[in-house]
Amino acid sequence: MSVLSGTPPVSSDSSIATDPSNDEVIIGLEIHCQLDTSTKLFCGCSTDYRDDGPNTHVCPICLGLPGTLPKVNKKAVEYALKVAKALNCEILEESEFARKNYFYPDLNKGYQITQYDRPLAVRGYLDIEGEDGEKRVRITRVHMEEDPGRLVHKGGTDRPKYTLVDYNRAGIPLIEIVTEPDLRSPKEARRFLNKLRATLEYLGVYDSEKEGSLRVDANISIQPRGWFEREGKGKADRGRAEVKNISSYKGVEKALTFEITRQKNAIRRGQKLESATRHFVETRGVTTASRSKEMEQDYRYFPEPDLRPLRVRSWSDKIVLPELPDARKVRFIREYGFSPTHAATVTGDWRVAEFYDNLPKDLAVSAATATWIADTLLGELNYRDMSISDVPHGHFIELITLIRKDTITDKSGVEVLRSLLDQLKEAGSCEKPSECVKRLNLAKTGGEGLEPVISEVLAEQPQAVSDYASGKSEAFNFLIGQVMKKTRGRVDPTELNRVMRETLDSRGP
Numbered sequence: 001m002s003v004l005s006g007t008p009p010v011s012s013d014s015s016i017a018t019d020p021s022n023d024e025v026i027i028g029l030e031i032h033c034q035l036d037t038s039t040k041l042f043c044g045c046s047t048d049y050r051d052d053g054p055n056t057h058v059c060p061i062c063l064g065l066p067g068t069l070p071k072v073n074k075k076a077v078e079y080a081l082k083v084a085k086a087l088n089c090e091i092l093e094e095s096e097f098a099r100k101n102y103f104y105p106d107l108n109k110g111y112q113i114t115q116y117d118r119p120l121a122v123r124g125y126l127d128i129e130g131e132d133g134e135k136r137v138r139i140t141r142v143h144m145e146e147d148p149g150r151l152v153h154k155g156g157t158d159r160p161k162y163t164l165v166d167y168n169r170a171g172i173p174l175i176e177i178v179t180e181p182d183l184r185s186p187k188e189a190r191r192f193l194n195k196l197r198a199t200l201e202y203l204g205v206y207d208s209e210k211e212g213s214l215r216v217d218a219n220i221s222i223q224p225r226g227w228f229e230r231e232g233k234g235k236a237d238r239g240r241a242e243v244k245n246i247s248s249y250k251g252v253e254k255a256l257t258f259e260i261t262r263q264k265n266a267i268r269r270g271q272k273l274e275s276a277t278r279h280f281v282e283t284r285g286v287t288t289a290s291r292s293k294e295m296e297q298d299y300r301y302f303p304e305p306d307l308r309p310l311r312v313r314s315w316s317d318k319i320v321l322p323e324l325p326d327a328r329k330v331r332f333i334r335e336y337g338f339s340p341t342h343a344a345t346v347t348g349d350w351r352v353a354e355f356y357d358n359l360p361k362d363l364a365v366s367a368a369t370a371t372w373i374a375d376t377l378l379g380e381l382n383y384r385d386m387s388i389s390d391v392p393h394g395h396f397i398e399l400i401t402l403i404r405k406d407t408i409t410d411k412s413g414v415e416v417l418r419s420l421l422d423q424l425k426e427a428g429s430c431e432k433p434s435e436c437v438k439r440l441n442l443a444k445t446g447g448e449g450l451e452p453v454i455s456e457v458l459a460e461q462p463q464a465v466s467d468y469a470s471g472k473s474e475a476f477n478f479l480i481g482q483v484m485k486k487t488r489g490r491v492d493p494t495e496l497n498r499v500m501r502e503t504l505d506s507r508g509p
């Protein structure tokens, strides 16, 4: 078996080859998210470690020194129970921590405190917009565990000169969410993760913008259609790949897309895919084989003797959930008159939904504002790989107001927005929208200012003018386009149309 990068572990077996059009993709996910508590899961160390030096947020407990005892962070359990409830899970009467034993330098104690046969919750679901309409993705289980430390390989991961270990991350509370293999495409996987991220952020238990706060393992295989329903989980007609440690939302879709192509190619060649663990190399967008035999080991799980079982069901009964994405979507349609598509876009991201809810009421109820946020603003942010939290709220209100008051045109509004976002991206701050309008000379010109520009254009384009006179209507649009170009979109299109028509018609045939 080859372990070379990108080479699938294959053996030839032509009997496996079937009609590829009858195949379907089977995807299941295991998602680890850091719970956004202020202290670690079993000690009082601060979780705000990202800007600090290595090994500065540690104590005898999270360093796993002999003689220390862990103490459960109640806030972390409460956060985890909120997640389990929001994912419609059955909460167990009692839940228990367990030791997962393995030896690795990022694990100072020689074991990780996690949950095994008595997790917090099981059998939940999350509804998403699937490829063929609304889809229910089943959740197998939700459990808590501690994050291990972080290894820093000096000189690259392939052949590091040496490796440093930083235990600041050791003991950060994680929630692990395992889905049934219900997803059928990378796009569905992305939609599921987006919905999950939104749900966790609505709950206020997770911050997706913190570096390293997400890690996903994805199971993926390609099977003859209907096979999965017949045979069920745990069996693989054709082998499946487990892609480990994908650390970004975009990465999951990329890794899955790569895997599908790789597996389809192997199937087409009549090769038998073996089940294997693979790693996603984000920089190259590929998955590579890992030495799977070394990964398979017996973790010798046993109940953590230093922690008592948690009575989680009665605890969860007292927890009241806040408004979640689906409810907010319904409210935005009702309260602000959103279209279902815009409502889904805006409420699909907690930060965007909050941003919108905090707009002055008269702006919020306008369809133009909804379109601006859902299409223009989010599009421009996405293009620059920025987030809504990078935009000062007041600046945006000012910009929308300038458009609504007809001080600038919609088109100029986009220009101002682009300029402001570029400044923010570059320098972290930006001028006020009104200053930008002045600097770029974008204030809307009324009918009176138009005439000189129109005369100029007509003088430059005698051919188009005579085309118009001979009844060619497209010449009119061409001339309008020329004025727009000269005025860089500052003029009101309706007004321009009117004045242009008047000017041309007054010239006669």
Ligand SMILES: [Zn+2]
Binding pocket: 040, 043, 044, 045, 057, 058, 059, 060, 061, 062, 063, 171
């Ligand atoms: Zn500690």
